[in-house]
Amino acid sequence: MTENVSAPGSSTPATTMPAWLQHSYGGPEVVVSDQLPVPTPGATDLLVRVRACGIHAGDVRLMRGDPYLVRLAFGIRRPRARTRGMDVAGTVVAVGPGVTGFRIDDEVVAEIGVGGGLAEYAIMPAARAVARPADVSAQLAAALPVSGGTAVQALDAAHVASGSRVLVIGAAGGVGTFTVQLAAQRGAEVWALAGERALDLVADLGAGHAFDYTRVQPGSPELPAGSFDAVIDIAGTAPLTELQGLLRDGGTVVLVSGAGGKILGPMGRMLKAVFLSRRRRRIRPLAAAAKTEILTQLVELTAQSSIRPVIEQTYPFDAARDALAHVDAGHAVGKVVVTVE
Numbered sequence: 602m603t604e605n606v607s608a609p610g611s612s613t614p615a616t617t618m619p620a621w622l623q624h625s626y627g628g629p630e631v632v633v634s635d636q637l638p639v640p641t642p643g644a645t646d647l648l649v650r651v652r653a654c655g656i657h658a659g660d661v662r663l664m665r666g667d668p669y670l671v672r673l674a675f676g677i678r679r680p681r682a683r684t685r686g687m688d689v690a691g692t693v694v695a696v697g698p699g700v701t702g703f704r705i706d707d708e709v710v711a712e713i714g715v716g717g718g719l720a721e722y723a724i725m726p727a728a729r730a731v732a733r734p735a736d737v738s739a740q741l742a743a744a745l746p747v748s749g750g751t752a753v754q755a756l757d758a759a760h761v762a763s764g765s766r767v768l769v770i771g772a773a774g775g776v777g778t779f780t781v782q783l784a785a786q787r788g789a790e791v792w793a794l795a796g797e798r799a800l801d802l803v804a805d806l807g808a809g810h811a812f813d814y815t816r817v818q819p820g821s822p823e824l825p826a827g828s829f830d831a832v833i834d835i836a837g838t839a840p841l842t843e844l845q846g847l848l849r850d851g852g853t854v855v856l857v858s859g860a861g862g863k864i865l866g867p868m869g870r871m872l873k874a875v876f877l878s879r880r881r882r883r884i885r886p887l888a889a890a891a892k893t894e895i896l897t898q899l900v901e902l903t904a905q906s907s908i909r910p911v912i913e914q915t916y917p918f919d920a921a922r923d924a925l926a927h928v929d930a931g932h933a934v935g936k937v938v939v940t941v942e
């Protein structure tokens with residue numbers, strides 16, 4: 602049954618809530634603070650009191666409607682979902698009548714869809730929710746879903762296992778810091794390209810070889826051609842033939858990201874990859890999806906301290922626009938999280 606939602610510290614049911622929303626596509630300046638009705642959960646949804654919301658590159662792509670292609674799916678003139686924030690950790694305050702397995706007061710985390718997390722309350726499909734144990738803080742949990750999930754799916758797509766030699770390009774960002782740790786955890790030999798200020802960090806996360814990407818690129822002698830089992834390209838700028846040249850026979854390049862024009866974005870690069878891909882030197886574009894079994898595994902690894910989400914900065918709810926601007930600038934080291942206390 603759906604329950605009334607009490608405003609924190611009060612017994613009065615809350616009908617409106619503070620939220621950040623946008624009425625047009627654009628930079629962080631189009632995101633404004635306002636009041637919205639508290640959403641009503643559908644039959645298979647949870648309503649959660651948001652505790653923390655992780656921000657990632659996908660949030661700012663949606664905020665900007667960049668590339669224009671995304672507007673076909675999310676709204677031509679303005680985003681249909683006006684509140685950003687996909688990675689949510691929160692407390693269940695109401696459950697839909699068809700929900701089993703979750704109750705009011707449960708602590709949960711999920712990738713909730715295209716947005717809604719930068720608000721006091723958010724709808725979370727119960728099928729996506731994962732229980733958050735007490736020893737994983739809401740901030741750490743909110744850092745996990747999209748970035749950690751993408752890292753796992755990229756490593757799986759490249760069949761990274763014990764003994765694999767893997768190069769992670771873009772190792773210091775949200776996705777990269779998870780990719781390095783999870784590859785090392787699988788027993789892979791990890792090489793990394795990152796910004797100079799993050800080289801010590803990526804080495805600490807498990808990269809045995811770390812290079813400044815402004816000095817060393819695919820094709821540079823420091824990266825031995827024909828020697829990698831896997832290349833995980835999260836930066837998306839290197840020529841595909843250079844990436845492919847790094848592979849040994851049977852190896853795989855996984856394209857997590859790709860630079861491109863304002864209209865089609867990375868689509869051109871992804872299509873070119875399909876033509877260049879060879880049975881013995883594959884190039885695979887990745888479209889990561891929300892998977893609860895992966896998020897469950899990431900939460901467990903975090904609880905065991907087997908991985909540690911790297912959080913560069915935590916912003917209070919009132920400064921959520923600054924968190925979006927931080928990620929929008931493209932220089933995050935690890936994750937950016939907004940707390941909604």
Ligand SMILES: NC(=O)c1ccc[n+]([C@@H]2O[C@H](COP(=O)([O-])OP(=O)(O)OC[C@H]3O[C@@H](n4cnc5c(N)ncnc54)[C@H](OP(=O)(O)O)[C@@H]3O)[C@@H](O)[C@H]2O)c1
Nearest residue numbers: 658771773774775776796814836857858887888889932933
């Ligand atoms: N395919 C999918 O399903 C999927 C899923 C999630 C994310 N993505 C995409 O993956 C990309 C990365 O996401 P993210 O959240 O990790 O981004 P992010 O956190 O914003 O990454 C920023 C980091 O990348 C570094 N960087 C920039 N250019 C680089 C280069 N050429 N080589 C090495 N490092 C470089 C920056 O270093 P400096 O500050 O030193 O420049 C910074 O540390 C985004 O385009 C996102 O849309 C795709």
